[in-house]
Amino acid sequence: MKAFEYAAPSTEAEAIELMTERAGTVEILAGGTDLVGLMKQMLVNPDRVVNLMEIRSLREIEPTPSGGVSIGAAVSLEQILDSHYLDPYASLKQAINNISSMQLRCQGTLGGELCQRPQCWFFRGGHGLLGDDGRAVAQGDNRYHAVFANAGPAKFVNNSRLAPALIVRDARLRIVGPSPDAEQWVDLADFYRIPRHGEQRENVLRAGQFVSHIELPDPGSFQCATYEVRQGAGPEYPLTAAAARLNVQSGVVRDAKIVLGHVAPTPWRSEDAEHELIGKPLTAETIEAAGLAAIRLATPLSRNEYKVTLAQVSVERAVRMAAGLPPGGF
Amino acid sequence: MSRKRVVSATINGDLVEFLCEPRQTLLEVLRNVLELTGAKEGCSNGNCGACTVLMNGRPVVSCLVLAMEAEGAEIRTIEGVACGSHLDEVQQAFLQGAALQCGICTPGFIMQTEALLAENPQPSEDEIRFYLAGNLCRCTGYDKIVRAVQSAAAQRQQASHSTQATR
Numbered sequence: 001m002k003a004f005e006y007a008a009p010s011t012e013a014e015a016i017e018l019m020t021e022r023a024g025t026v027e028i029l030a031g032g033t034d035l036v037g038l039m040k041q042m043l044v045n046p047d048r049v050v051n052l053m054e055i056r057s058l059r060e061i062e063p064t065p066s067g068g069v070s071i072g073a074a075v076s077l078e079q080i081l082d083s084h085y086l087d088p089y090a091s092l093k094q095a096i097n098n099i100s101s102m103q104l105r106c107q108g109t110l111g112g113e114l115c116q117r118p119q120c121w122f123f124r125g126g127h128g129l130l131g132d133d134g135r136a137v138a139q140g141d142n143r144y145h146a147v148f149a150n151a152g153p154a155k156f157v158n159n160s161r162l163a164p165a166l167i168v169r170d171a172r173l174r175i176v177g178p179s180p181d182a183e184q185w186v187d188l189a190d191f192y193r194i195p196r197h198g199e200q201r202e203n204v205l206r207a208g209q210f211v212s213h214i215e216l217p218d219p220g221s222f223q224c225a226t227y228e229v230r231q232g233a234g235p236e237y238p239l240t241a242a243a244a245r246l247n248v249q250s251g252v253v254r255d256a257k258i259v260l261g262h263v264a265p266t267p268w269r270s271e272d273a274e275h276e277l278i279g280k281p282l283t284a285e286t287i288e289a290a291g292l293a294a295i296r297l298a299t300p301l302s303r304n305e306y307k308v309t310l311a312q313v314s315v316e317r318a319v320r321m322a323a324g325l326p327p328g329g330f
Numbered sequence: 331m332s333r334k335r336v337v338s339a340t341i342n343g344d345l346v347e348f349l350c351e352p353r354q355t356l357l358e359v360l361r362n363v364l365e366l367t368g369a370k371e372g373c374s375n376g377n378c379g380a381c382t383v384l385m386n387g388r389p390v391v392s393c394l395v396l397a398m399e400a401e402g403a404e405i406r407t408i409e410g411v412a413c414g415s416h417l418d419e420v421q422q423a424f425l426q427g428a429a430l431q432c433g434i435c436t437p438g439f440i441m442q443t444e445a446l447l448a449e450n451p452q453p454s455e456d457e458i459r460f461y462l463a464g465n466l467c468r469c470t471g472y473d474k475i476v477r478a479v480q481s482a483a484a485q486r487q488q489a490s491h492s493t494q495a496t497r
Binding site: 001002003004005006008029032033036037039040041049051053078100101102103104106107233234235 | 335351352375391399
């Protein structure tokens with residue numbers, strides 16, 4: 001690791017000040033499970049690291065006046081599993097339970113999970129986020145890369161395992177900075193972006209800003225589920241995943257929201273799949289149609305066509321689980 | 331704001347102060363500064379669990395914790411598990427069940443098992459395998475490790491029953 005200055009402020013305002021005063025490049029530290037590894041490999045070389053873990057308000061889970069729940073960005077994944085306030089959001093807990101390293105659950109935070117950098121091996125191998133304007137990925141071993149929205153230089157996938165589950169729940173983020181009293185709310189669905197050049201990151205955060213809270217609205221009468229396709233039960237990242245939210249009345253789907261993970265540079269919402277479900281009875285045929293619709297616009301790279309099938313399977317199984325049916329398969 | 335700082339933490343029950351740079355990990359300080367070389371550096375990126383220690387009672391991969399973050403924390407390493415030359419039930423079970431070959435992963439497995447048994451004294455095989463999924467072993471094939479954890483859990487249960495019986 002290159003040398004850096006370290007600070008552990010106890011308030012949001014102090015953290016913002018530490019991020020915005022003349023300090024060179026600044027990185028935010030929470031659980032450290034991604035950042036410390038990136039710094040060790042010298043892929044990220046900040047002049048200053050600001051640790052958010054001492055800010056008490058960022059470590060709390062609280063009900064909101066509107067019937068939802070606010071989760072501090074520095075809350076650990078284990079704390080979420082243990083919180084009764086989050087019992088009505090079972091698919092979020094289901095997604096965390098898919099992360100099979102207990103150490104990473106104890107250390108990792110929700111904010112860090114959502115802001116993690118891509119696992120793309122070209123990026124992690126020092127070839128930059130876009131790997132020679134996308135050519136390295138297009139011509140190289142792209143078996144784990146994007147099958148949607150990959151026409152530009154960004155061909156990595158967003159690796160958040162919780163973002164799809166939170167987006168189908170209409171989660172919002174509170175972003176603070178760069179001025180001491182600046183705060184804004186952003187839908188998690190709008191937080192991610194596809195970088196067009198090497199100077200851009202994978203989300204809309206600007207210098208001096210950080211995510212302080214994640215807010216879930218009232219759980220409502222939705223049925224939600226998350227399904228991941230993984231190579232085994234080990235700690236590897238999934239190959240594809242999908243989260244589904246259904247509102248079924250008298251056997252007919254009144255509303256649906258489908259978001260896929262690990263298939264595009266951002267979490268990937270499939271309105272095509274949703275259209276196949278809405279207004280229809282929830283039958284095996286409708287669910288299969290939704291899975292097929294989800295992959296209609298897929299543009300696999302040279303070595304990842306298999307992920308298209310897995311994306312279809314993820315959608316079908318997430319919908320089945322949301323409907324209370326067994327997911328099927330192995 | 332600092333480049334070097336004295337950090338105080340309770341390590342295996344003793345209050346310890348050490349000087350460190352922000353870029354040093356807890357694992358580096360444990361091994362190179364405090365000479366507690368039980369925690370091992372395997373992958374160095376949090377995947378293998380060989381460096382697992384308990385920080386405020388929870389298992390963490392110390393290769394991904396900055397030493398600065400240990401300020402005020404209570405840390406337990408493999409060196410704090412045995413009582414003098416008396417091994418605890420988990421260590422004893424690993425030894426008796428030959429749940430190790432090269433031994434590099436063992437301190438991490440034992441610390442992770444301590445965390446598991448503290449929270450779930452009678453884990454099922456599935457629960458053991460799930461809880462230890464963040465620890466990798468390339469020698470044993472895991473079966474002997476799982477059996478050692480089951481045996482340690484049984485030993486502990488028996489010990490606590492006989493303690494209650496003699497009260």
